[in-house]
Amino acid sequence: MAPPLPLRIRVTESTVQEEDESLMTAMQKGLLAGWSLVAAGLLVTACENQTETPNRPAATQHAAFPPHWGGGEECTPLKFTGGGRIDPPNPDFPDGASGVSTMTGKVTFGFNVFLGTDANGNCVVTKGEIEVVDHPSQTSWHVSIHDGANSLDGSEVMAFTYDDDSGRGVCVQVGTNGMLARVNGNQGTEETRLTACDNGEPGSQQPGISSSGPDALNWETLNHGSTDLTYLTGGNIQAH
Amino acid sequence: MQLNNFQRLPSQVLLSAVLGLVAALPGRIVAQTVAGQAYGAYASTPLGAVTQSPIAVLPPLAGTDGDMAAVQSGGMTVGGVLSTTFLHSITSGALGTAETTAQSVATTGTTSILNGLITAQSVTAMAASHRTASGAVSSSTGSTFGDLVVAGSRLATGEGVVAPNTRIALPGVGYVVLNEQIASGDGVTSSGLTVNMIHVYLQNPLGGAAGEIVVGSATSSVGS
Secondary structure, rough: OOOOOOOOOEEOOOOOOOOOOOOHHHHHHHHHHOOHHHHHHHHHHOOOOOOOOOOHHHHOOOOOOOOOOOOEEOOOOOOEEEEEEEOOOOOOOOOOOOOOOOOOOEEEEEEEEEEEEEOOOOEEEEEEEEEEEEOOOEEEEEEEEOOOOOOOOOOOEEEEEEEEEOOOEEEEEEEEEHHHEEEEOOEEEEEEEEEEOOOOOOOOOOOOOOOOOEEEEEEOOOOOOOOEEEEEEEEEEEEO | OOHHHHEEEHHHHHHHHHHHHHHHHHOOOOOOOOEEEEEEEEEOOOOOEEEEEEEEEEEOOOOOOOEEEEEEEEEEEEOEEEEEEEEEEEEEEEOOOOOOEEEEEEEEEOOOEEOEEEEEEEEEEEEEEEEEOOOOEEEEEOOEEOOOEEEEOOOOOOEOOOOOOEEEOOOOOOOEEEEEEEEOOOOOOEEEEEEEEEEEEEEEEOOOOOEEEEEEEEEEEEHH
């Protein structure tokens, strides 16, 4: 079991106001504000907000998966997004792969997750959407997380980040002990876990081309098997 | 009017403004944009029609937000025009301070177009775009056909790739463009790509447009 995470002050991205203004507009703002514009800009740039989710039922009921990782857990970067496909098993296995894929064939996916800390300092998903489709079995899973709670059972979705074993990038594991996903629309639920690694650009190569995806994804389910950590054969995973 | 107001301001304020602007320029934030959509099939023909569906569209994003949209359908039949199964469309994207990304994927299962003139066991359309300080690029990597047969000719066995913008004549019908790719952007500050895996252009006897059918379409774009 991974040791409990220490209480940390988490830094979230500041909301950046879009500026699509003309030079004249910018100068007019400067006329009104002068050096205060610079000060305000620097203040915004340096601003770090701490986000904590409200107290939620602990995800103790999710004990579907033992944590893969025994140390070095972090909670940054705070945002991951990705979409594409994997075709497990790959001819070459990313670092951290077990070498055993029990879910094979075309798997497509899309996700977007934001991380933060709960009141106890645990790294959790504060907002997220995950969709994974296993085409050979025609099975799809969907996870929706809002305000730090899984929309299916209201529980927290634990997460952590870590440096990829290859040293090329960073990975996130979502649903560390499991997270409940909706299966095939409303046809049932299942415990799942997602691991995604951003190891560079472009994130993928065509099926059949060996090695250096370099991005990788692992989708684990309680009843439908696991893809193992597998290089992307299309799309991209991005840590922000 | 803006220029007149500008001219009326005192010189001390002007100097302050110029200094402030110069100091602020290195930290100037460029607005980023990101977009994505994917759909399984679309048809507009004299024999039948269906809107782009199931279609997933990335919600509008601002600041440094991110999101994902996904939709699915068990199957679709449009007379003798089109039938397909297990349609899934997913699009995701995010705005970042250093990078912006969008990815879209549309997939279908067993597909038949125009009463079997074109068949495939699966279709996967993939488009991914990302922008960093080094530039903006898009890719169709991962776009494949499963066991594709066009007018009796097998073009893919298993999960196979067909060269982008492969055009094949369909006598008496029109033509089909396989792995149709439509790029946009300047490759520096913006980039976009639409991938239509099967795009049938129906033509009347005089060669004029008479309709179209699309199966597997994915679009992604990033820019500023």
